[in-house]
Amino acid sequence: MSKQTADEQNSLSILDDLIAIARRKGAEAADAVRIQGTSVNVSVRQGETEEIERSEAHDLGLRVLIGKQQAFVSSNDTKPELLEELVDRALAMARNIPEDEFCGLANPDLLAKDTLALDLYDETTLTPDDLVAIAKEAEDAALGVEGVTNSEGGGASTGSASIALATSGGFRGAYSSSSFSVSASVIAGEGQGMERDYDYDSRHYYTDMRSPSEIGKIAGERAVKLLNPRKMPSGQFPVVYSNRVSGSILGHFSGAISGASVARGTSFLKDQMGGQIFSEHINVIDDPHRSRGPASKPFDGEGVANRRLDLIQEGMLQCWILNSASAKQLGLETNGRATRGTASPPGSGTTNLYMEAGASSLEEIISDIKSGLYVTSLIGFGVNGITGDYSRGASGFWIEDGKIAFPVSELTIAGNLKDMFLNLTPADDLEFRQGTNAPSLRIDGMMVAGT
Template sequence: MSEQTIDAQNSLNILDDLIAIALRKGAEAADAVRIQGTSINVSVRQGETEEIERSEAHDLGLRVLIGKQQAFVSSNDAKPEVLEELVDRALAMAQNMPEEKFCGLADPSELATEFADLDLYDKTTLSPEDLIQNAKTAEQAALEVNGVTNSEGGGASSGRASIALVTSDGFKGAYSSSSFSISASVIAGEGQRMERDYDYDSHHHFSDLRLPEEIGRKAGERAVKLLNPRKMSSGQVPVVFSNRVSASILGHFSGAISGAAIARGTSFLKNRMGEQVFPNNIRIIDDPHRPRGAASKPFDGEGVVNNRLDLVEDGKLQSWVLNTSSAKQLGLRTNGRATRGTASPPGSGTTNLYMEAGNLPLEELISDIKSGLYVTSLIGFGVNAITGDYSRGASGFWIENGEIAFPVSELTIAGNLNDMFLKLTPANDLEFRQGTNAPSLRIDGMMVAGT
């Protein structure tokens, strides 16, 4: 396997041994996962190094099943004698657990047998001194922006991670990834008229990062633009979510189509499969095999094949986000969206989730707005997953006569996600920055509460 680095093969051998011990001692089925990682994080402020932190993780998790009883145990020690104790503890726990009707391993026919090379691992090695220099450069560039008066600091990091999974039904797989990041956060203005903002970049490959000078300059410019915000009166107006914050709208959607939420009946979309939930020009995709994608992985947390999934086509809801357990509860088949830690049952979640870009530049998207809000920051979390009611604090800029006019703050925006989804219009400025991404989104008729 081309991505087996950071001792991934050794992890597979350890997990093989652990599964064999579990079956020998009485487990009817078992799976085991090992997650390893190392990282270095540095922070600087006013040109001085404030923190250098190095961390390592070596976590091992075992699930054993006896009939419909299951138990989970974890350890950070992989010595042979510890593996024996781990199995004994897991089996003793399983025998005293209540039966879970829908627990179990994935069907062998669903397991991945080929693994795509997703180009997630970069061999570039950065010393603490390299990271410190990147952080200082970003901070200095921000401080040089006219109007910036103070710094909350610059940061940089690099890391390596490896995930290995083995099941008693025959799955064996591992993959590794690297990560690099640079950030800066600064303050503009003085006294009671200070505003802060930030910028950052994070990628699997160091060469994909924007230059620290660019990151710092953008952080400084953003902070300065927020100076002297106005308070606005309440009203119902179009709201445009910048592509810095629009992913949060998509995040509410992904939570609402989680298989577990649908099975529990705790989602405002629980009865909407196949229905129009977005305008007919909207497509939402989850693609775990996106090369160098922030959340890419060659198989899911149960070893299942995880192909691209079109969750919304022509505005219509096409699929839930399913692992084996939630699929069984709904009488369906898993679609390879299991997530996995070392001490709990598999969950379900999206990978590289994104809404396809629209056709209009941001300038055209707002050109006919006589009065409205352009959101660059969201505060708090006021979303009811059962009803779809939405209310969050917001700040950004007021739109007047089709142009971004002046900064505003201390506002609350409210609506219902069912209505918000149907009134949504995307811009053409989609950027892939993280696991969930969306272009700028215009939603008409939202309530904005101010003074």
């Protein structure tokens, strides 16, 4: 169980007062959230500091319910007299809003009893000077790669965030997290033959980060490898998504199993519960309790106890992504995937979403491809959530005779996500860098449009 900090206790005290005022003034139920954050970001270019920016956020949100009417108000001021005004405004709005048959607080039986310790907060302190030095180290390493001719900059940041949630249904919880990031983006080549690429890392703990020099070196090497791209003819080919971009495929899947989309009938997977979505060797998991996970959280945005969900088991769809409202619409029970801001109803979303790694290396899954595309960059967003039709701009490298051969650009890849999911093979190179992660993915039978 996580021990609350003084700041977290203060936030919960403010939320308790806010909910008590709301109940006293006529709310039948209420919940409140406080989100605080600070960050320092620096950027450098050609060895000179371009920007040092510090930001702070202190946001407070209140939801009140009167019968089947609910309203949301937010503020960044916690003065006692202003809390009274906030409640008055919320109640006035609630009384004049149409009823929503699916609104309401989460079932008290489902609320989290303890706030789990997920090791999300690192007490390491970095000054602006430290961040400038880190950003310069990353940029210097990138500029030191032969063939790199210019820089779009190096960056470094540090920050912390605290989230507190309380409800009139009996939930009180808070947790904090820290963040550190480093990036570099550079240009290789000259004139009309220039290419750019980047690398970055972001972690809760500074000691978990890759070194700035490694990040810069990789950014430079990536840019150089893209020089002199070729245009390719159109045709049907295997497409391999690098693990830099493969998470986007999993993102389309998670959007399609959102409870709200399914309830509205706007998902191409709306009739597929229990069906074969992927091949039988595919497992997809959402785990909010990964220690130091990029998107870990000890409870969801309604205070519901969350847990690992096996969304796909042996290719079969097991459940939707649900909050209380979407669960009610579908006649189900929330599975602790509510998200929450300060000025809108709870949404739903994944936490640490990932596809399990396959058994073969990247080299092995491309070894039998006579001609195909290895994608390292995607452009645009051409996905129809109702039909599953997929079309995006892409660049990367051409595969010839089982080897990555030369850079290519200005291509469009297209297919239908239902077919893409069924024809997908994962490599063994899964890395946890973001909230949604997948290994490199081979998808056979896609259309590639070139010149």
